[in-house]
Amino acid sequence: MRNHLISLILFIPLLGILGQTLVNRQRGRWIALFASLTASLASIGLVLLLSSSGSEGEISEAFQWIGSYAITYDMSVDGLNAILVLLIAILFPVLIASEWNQKLGVQGMHSLFLALQTSLFGIVCAQDLFLQFFFWGLSALPFYFLVGIWGGENREKAAFSSIVSSTLGNALIFSAGIIIYYSVDPHTFSLRELAKMHLIEKQISVLGYGMSVSSVAAVLMSLGLSLRAPVWPLHGWFTDVARESPLSVFVALSAGVMPVALYVFARTFYLLFPETLAHSASWIVMIGGLNLIIGGICAVSQKDLRRLMAFICISELGLTLMGIGSLSSAGVVGSIYHHLMLGLALAGFGLFTNVISERIGHTEFEENSNVNSLGGIVEQAPVISVVAAIVVASLLGFPGFGGFVGHTLMMIGSYSFSPVTVMLTVVALLLAAYYLFSMYRRIFLGKSDSNSSQFQDLTLREKLYMSPLVGALLLFGLYPKPLIDLIRPTVLKMLIGIK
Amino acid sequence: MNDFLLILPEVLLVLTLAFMVIGEIAYTGEQVRLISVSALIGLTGALIQVLISYRMGTVLAFGHALTIDAFSLFFKLIFITLAIFTIFSTLQTSEISPGRRPEYIALIVAATLAMCFVASASDMILGFLSLLFLNTASYLLSAYGRRATLSTEAAVKYLSFGAVGAVLLLYSLAILFVHTQTLNIYEMHQALVRSPLPASTMLIAFMFSFLAISFYIGVFPMYFLVPDVLEGAPTPVSALLAMGTRTAGFAFSIRYLISIFTVLGPGKDQWQIASVPDWTTIVSAISGITMLVGALLAYRQRSAKRLVSYLVVVESGFSLMGLVVLDGGGIAAILYNFVVELLAFVGIYYVLSVFNDKFQADEFDSLKGLLKKSVAETICFVLFLFCIVGSPPLPGFIGKFALIGTAVRHDRLILAGMGVMAMILSTIAVARLAYYLVGDFRVSTAQVVNFSRPHKYFLTALVIPLFLVGIFADWIFGWAGKSVSFIFW
Secondary structure, three states: OEOOHHHHHHHHHHHHHHHHHOOOHHHHHHHHHHHHHHHHHHHHHHHHHHHHOOOOOOEEEEEEEEHHHOEEEEEEEOOOOHHHHHHHHHHHHHHHHHOOOOOOOHHHHHHHHHHHHHHHHHHHHEOEHHHHHHHHHHOHHHHHHHHHHHOOOOHHHHHHHHHHHHHHHHHHHHHHHHHHHHHOOOOOOEHHHHHOOOHHHOEEEEOOEEEEHHHHHHHHHHHHHHOOOOOOOOOHHHHHHHHHOOHHHHHHHHHHHHHHHHHHHHHHHHHHOHHHHHHHHHHHHHHHHHHHHHHHHHHHOOOEHHHHHHHHHHHHHHHHHHHHHOOOHHHHHHHHHHHHHHHHHHHHHHHHHHHHHHHHOOOEOOOOOOOOOOOOOOOOOHHHHHHHHHHHHHHHOOOOOHHHHHHHHHHHHHHHHOHHHHHHHHHHHHHHHHHHHHHHHHHHHOOOOHHHHOOOOOOHHHHHHHHHHHHHHHHHHHOOHHHHHHHHHHHHHHHHHHO | OHHHHHOHHHHHHHHHHHHHHHHHHHOOOOHHHHHHHHHHHHHHHHHHHHHHHHHHOOEEEOOOOEEEOHHHHHHHHHHHHHHHHHHHHHHHOOOOOHHHHHHHHHHHHHHHHHHHHHHHEOEHHHHHHHHHHHHHHHHHHHOOOOOHHHHHHHHHHHHHHHHHHHHHHHHHHHHHHHHHOOOEHHHHHHHHHHOOOOHHHHHHHHHHHHHHHHHHHOOOOOOOHHHHHHHHOOHHHHHHHHHHHHHHHHHHHHHHHHHHHEEEOOOOOEEEEOOOOOHHHHHHHHHHHHHHHHHHHHHHOOEHHHHHHHHHHHHHHHHHHHHHOOEHHHHHHHHHHHHHHHHHHHHHHHHHHHHHHHHOOOEHHHHOOHHHHOHHHHHHHHHHHHHHOOOOOOHHHHHHHHHHHHHHHOOOHHHHHHHHHHHHHHHHHHHHHHHHHHHOOOOOOOOOOOOOHHHHHHHHHHHHHHHHHHHOHHHHHHHHHHHHHOOOO
8 A cells, every 4th residue: 555654654753853953942852842743643553544444554665866876755654553653653752851941952853853763764664675764774873872962971971982883873774784685686685686586596696605595694784783682791881871861862762762673673574584484583582581691680789770671671682582582473463562662671770760860869779878869759759659560560561561571572483493482581580670669768768868758759740751661552552453463474474484 | 259158167176276376476564364365255255256157058168168057066065165165274284384374375266277278178188287276286286385295295195196087087188089089078988989999098098098087086096195195294185185085076977977978878867887888887886895995994094184085985985986886866865965075074074173272182092071171163073074974964975875875776785885884984983083082082071172263164164054054954955966966067
């Protein structure tokens, strides 16, 4: 089905950026919110349209862009990326609203969020490798400026490590793209065309050794993506950014870019490198397992909400990788579904941390002689306590909350791959239960102190921007069927390549 | 008479130059306005004439001394547009005092005339003389700044190395002339195909030629001169030298190297090396070294102008990458990149000259927080910089992709890898500079500086076409491809 709504969603945030430059600060932020919300509503409309169009539907828009290099502007939404489209639609208006009262260059910050919304939407919808990389590259720079300008004391170092890591990652992905493009005849970047071309049979000479294009490109691409999604041991920059960046920016990175990177990994591997994926599935699951456990162990020792969130990201990323590597429909459907739920839960975590940080000036939650600790705020701030409880429950995969479906499906899928993976997941969930409940007990249920008695609950604005996150976590936790029905046919089609 | 019609753009430039010189002598009152306006009118006329010349097809003029083909017309469009931009940015800067502008603008027109002849020359003596004419204009322009010490040093260095380059080129031409008994590039080619030179002699001729060319295009081993000259020259001149002289060097190199040192290959717009040794391997290595050294040194800089100068070196390395593959696709990629560079480098140097005029800012520390004082200029500057290093989604990325892609297509994976490394390093270098500009704007207490309307129009005239070059990349590639297809060999 052809539809120009995709381009509209892509360009509305950019128009918002332009609009912001023409007006003052007060009107500027309304324009930013309006642009982001309009794009989001259109995105939700697009997903509803897709959902009503049938089980294997696809909405697309395509025309030739650079004919001399067979580069096409081919954008489409199907069952797989619809989940990410929803995530981006919910995330960015919330982030813009969360930085409503930003005193320093609010228009600049909102413009960068709008640029990110466009770029992430472009990445997930692009069906042309060049176009996908085009948007992928666009998503790197805003973080550099967001961290560098609005970050903490050591923002320069964090911004620098972020740009170095993303530039390296971009270079590796760019190299993979060029190798793929020139290995096929006729040269093409189209994912649809490339999927039919059996890259495993194409050879490339590296220092005199003949290697399969599929293997070389898969290694380059996964390394490149690992430098943007914080895969252990390449996650050093991520913890720097977690410590120094504004929390809204860290949310955009962990709840936006990380699921998108995982999606790109899943899509390109299943579509372009199915044979390589089949051979390396055990490696992917192993790396996923390592991240799951290492992230969990590191999270246990954290006394700071920012760093805790960073290690939760690493751990959850490991779990999602295990689902992708399981090669089973349950595992892959679970991992794709989990992209959305993880994104929403991480956004919720980051934003309630932001509220705490704004109220008390720090994010440490263990008693410390140097900072004013926080404890037992449930009585003074019941709403934020409930929000945090829903987020924690979702991260732990409690029944009825968003994380439950994804966790369960991934465990079922992984079991068919190896029962050890289920044991690893259980261990990780036990660790998560320990560190998340410790944190929750200390901050929300623990003994009240002087800080806590003055703690102000969520304001109306905060409640408004938290509600889409909490609502979606509850809604999709209780009624996942529409989304599962949307994802499953596309995943089954994708798995045919593996079989 | 017909021959003069074929070179009407150059004739118009000569007339403009003559009018400017006479006008400067005859009128002492309003010479500034008279000179700049007449220069702009003359250049616009020449630009229109170049566009009209596309209808004539490929022709040889003045006894085959000049070739009027799509390739030379492409470069003429670049040079004349660059001259118009340079004159406009000169009028906006205080680096060149109004009283000294007439001679200065006359020199820009003279340099443009020389570049146009370089792009068309198919007789080696004419090519050599045009390069010397261009050098002379460039020495004078680079020594024109108010920052006398740096400018003078730059001009002296430029002069000394220019002399060495000219002598080396002359030696190589002498070697080729002795063997072929002709100075016409096409006749030389025929003679060399009929009776090739011994490999060692060919190698010597190539090395002399390439060392001379490396001076004009600013690649290893002559690259170290580029930052000194570009830093010392008045900022608008830096744009002219970075884009004009270097691009003219490439126009000459492409026609000369491919005509003399290659023969036609198996496919359309393909060439292969004429004889051993394989000079493309040497040029490949030089391209890789130039890109990496340029990018590494760019990263080490603390002065914005000097950093940009090293980016010019990196760009030269990239352009060489398109040449070594010896096919039309590679050269079309170089030409596409030149269009991007034209807009981006003019923009970069223009904003640098604005920063220098208004804030005396060039060192990184002095650039801190400029975003607050000068919002549009800073944002445009950052855009131009990221475009040059090939960051998506700016058109520079499409150019870099095309160049690196040609290297991959011809199995030059190491060269392509070096190109990717250079992209990474230059992106990091530029990100550092950009961070200084925007990073500390929260501590800046300065007020926004208001700029004139022509200034805003000029920046818009650079930014909008830059985006259009990306959006209509296919059209530009088509134009570049046709410029290569209709080149007269």
